[in-house]
Amino acid sequence: MVKTNKDKLLEVALIGEITHPAVAPSYTTGWDEKPLLGLGRGGIVYNVKVGDPCFGWAWGEKVEPGASADGVGNDREKGAFRNLSCIGNMARVVGEKARARGKWGTVVGKVGYLPGRNHHVVIHFEEETLDELTIGDKVQVKAHGVGLKFTDYTGVRVISCSPRLVEAWGLGESGGKLIVPVAKVVPAHFVGQGAGGSPPEASNWDIQTQSPDAVSHVEDLRFGDIVMLEDILSAWGRGYYEGAVTVGVVSCGPTKALGQGIGVTSLLTCKEGEITAKVDPGANLKVLLGLGGGD
């Protein structure tokens, strides 16, 4: 097992609320200059879960699997929900009136660049919990992961990644490198929106899905897939850096909007080659965390 400082991590409560779907008030325009009205972004999506394909949903635009929550309160309080929640953290439905009260889910993605500068924390729930969930229900996340470090790989920055995921991931070590299972490696020229965003703990990178060569490279991706973005640094902000890599999880689906696409929430980054990818089609949160439902 790769050594970490997990015994020194604080575990704190964060409160959020299940969102309404984010639907634009009028048609926008896709890269093909046709009108666009999409669905599947935020709220409760009953029939898409981690493990399901990203492409192919009718009128689907930036589809988020399962349920999506955002922070409540002022911007600082919302910031805590967005920045401190980590992939693999447990989230519990709370509130006296909530039918699904007491049911647990798992944080599987974080997505930004929503209208009104909103942000979604994507949460996987079992089928019966999703059926009981209502828009507006409160969820409390046991946030655990900020400050996580690999003791022997100080050049690797860990972002939004829980110890639970680190331990389930099957990370290896060889020749002084951290060996990281990923479903796919994506070159930097396909990577778009996300550049310039900060902090990398919130929000996401996008793999652009308009150019036919980009689409064919990623058309078999699934929600929850772990991917590596080449020449992409997500240390203190997000940007292009030759030789760097960012490893993240697919947290939302493709879109026709230019420069946008499949969302990738950052988990690990380094700039000096400390991480080596091991391509493994099983590198998906559904498998790694044993999440039910989906294909």
Next chain:
Amino acid sequence: MVESNKDKLLKIAVQGEIVSPASTTYRAQWDGQPKLSVGMGGIKYNLKVGDPCFGWASGDHVEPGVTIRGKEKPVPSQCALALLACIGNEATVISGEAKGDKGVFTGRHAGSDDMVWFPDETIENLVIGDKVQIKAIGVGLKIKGYEDIRVNKCSPRLLESLGIEVKDGKLVVPVVKEVPGFLMGSGIGWGTMLEPVDYDIQTTDPKAVEKYGLETLRLGDVVCLKDQLCINGRGYYRGATTVGVIIHGASDYAGHGPGVNPILSTKDGRLDTKIDPDANTALYLGLRDKL
């Protein structure tokens, strides 16, 4: 000289107000170091179109000349100024000590807003809060025979000064540099409109800055962005070509760098470029005699 539909363009008044620079706290650079930046917003007495993008002390996203902002809506990017003003349009100061003085619209920065060039004697008399009105003309501009090429934020005056030639059925536009598309960063994917948003040539990686010769870039430079499509939004498209104007300076923040207003873009292969170190709006629009 290319022919256009300039006789059919509407000319509209849009208005903005000189805004104060904004400053809150240190922000983390790409390498984790804190920075208190200067150069966005307000009146810059010693920075003009044609000056270098790099090298200004504590400068980040430096904006040449005077920065104004539309005020008729709460979000500046939704104001008429942001959507309709085009590079090369005539600006007039309409309040304060410099009332009546003329300038030129030089670009739009989504992060801070719209930029206007004024002569030195006018700049000395300007005050934060003064109003500027612009005769906006350029939205809807098309090049005859090349209607597939999307024209954006480009006045007929700028289009005619770009030195465009026609060769083998393609438009050939002089540019100072070709920039690989994978360097395009902040602003990419932001919304599905082209007019209100610039996007940045990333200067996060010092190796990339050197490798692609970015350190010589100047404000106002016309550049080519390879494999970038800017028709409604901004993004990667293999084989596409975008020509744009550098409207703000370099940055130490991850994913940021000199900002580009796309002015010509197509994925259909009829837009070509050639290198010319003098391809700069300061010369094209008569804002200075030499770089």
